[in-house]
Amino acid sequence: MEEVSLLGLCASLCDCIGIEPPKHATQKIDSFIDAMTVGGKVERIVMFNPDAVGRWIVEKFKDKFDRVRAVAPYTQPLETVFPPKTPVCFASMYTGALPAVHGIQRYEKPIVKIDSIFDALTRQGKSVAIVASKNSSLNKIFRGRDKVDYYTVKYDKEATDKGVELIAQDKYDFILIYNQAYDDSIHFTHPLSCRAKRALDSYADNFETIGKAVAATGRRTLLGYAPDHGVHREWYLLGNHGRNIPKDMLIDHFYTVIN
Ligand SMILES: [Zn+2]
Numbered sequence: 001m002e003e004v005s006l007l008g009l010c011a012s013l014c015d016c017i018g019i020e021p022p023k024h025a026t027q028k029i030d031s032f033i034d035a036m037t038v039g040g041k042v043e044r045i046v047m048f049n050p051d052a053v054g055r056w057i058v059e060k061f062k063d064k065f066d067r068v069r070a071v072a073p074y075t076q077p078l079e080t081v082f083p084p085k086t087p088v089c090f091a092s093m094y095t096g097a098l099p100a101v102h103g104i105q106r107y108e109k110p111i112v113k114i115d116s117i118f119d120a121l122t123r124q125g126k127s128v129a130i131v132a133s134k135n136s137s138l139n140k141i142f143r144g145r146d147k148v149d150y151y152t153v154k155y156d157k158e159a160t161d162k163g164v165e166l167i168a169q170d171k172y173d174f175i176l177i178y179n180q181a182y183d184d185s186i187h188f189t190h191p192l193s194c195r196a197k198r199a200l201d202s203y204a205d206n207f208e209t210i211g212k213a214v215a216a217t218g219r220r221t222l223l224g225y226a227p228d229h230g231v232h233r234e235w236y237l238l239g240n241h242g243r244n245i246p247k248d249m250l251i252d253h254f255y256t257v258i259n
Pocket residue numbers: 051052085086087183228229
């Protein structure tokens with residue numbers, strides 16, 4: 001089966017909310033757009049970005065992902081960009097551009113200078129909030145946009161709480177909420193450890209909480225559970241990511257539209 005590239009997500013999200021995509025987002029995923037806009041364009045997008053959840057992890061822990069699917073039943077299989085490192089992948093997710101074009105090609109966190117979904121949204125009158133922990137890639141790489149509101153939080157729970165607060169305020173058209181416990185856990189342990197499994201549960205808990213907050217506002221919202229890349233276990237036994245292998249490159253996203 002030919003994999004769908006993560007590069008198509010950016011323009012697809014823009015299409016769903018009815019804006020022109022950023023300059024380099026030239027691919028889109030027609031089947032995704034069709035599914036998400038059955039009832040018309042959405043008014044708001046809430047992206048939950050849980051770090052490092054690969055497709056094989058979704059398949060391995062079906063029960064944990066039944067909870068995610070209960071909130072967001074539409075599965076979008078994707079192939080991420082190489083190298084599968086956090087700032088590289090999120091930069092591509094939100095610009096629609098290859099690493100060579102957006103400029104982040106290894107684990108480093110410079111500000112992305114090219115046109116992004118956040119620039120496209122604010123230029124077309126939409127309001128944007130990015131909620132991410134201190135020092136995380138998503139806290140750093142899309143800085144420098146005057147019209148974007150940045151919320152720096154301590155960790156995943158605080159990111160979820162802040163996200164829920166912003167959803168309830170109904171002030172933003174696009175809210176990004178970053179979570180990182182699974183990625184952190186696999187670097188200290190491995191992808192199937194107890195600590196890693198607890199982190200996947202915390203992602204599911206937080207996603208459920210965000211789903212409830214969205215449902216309570218009655219605004220037509222596209223909600224996504226959207227990881228950046230997968231993980232594998234190294235010969236020295238710790239978890240890692242960054243190789244061009246299916247465990248690192250293949251991911252599943254989950255989406256729904258809540259009215
Ligand atoms: Zn990551």
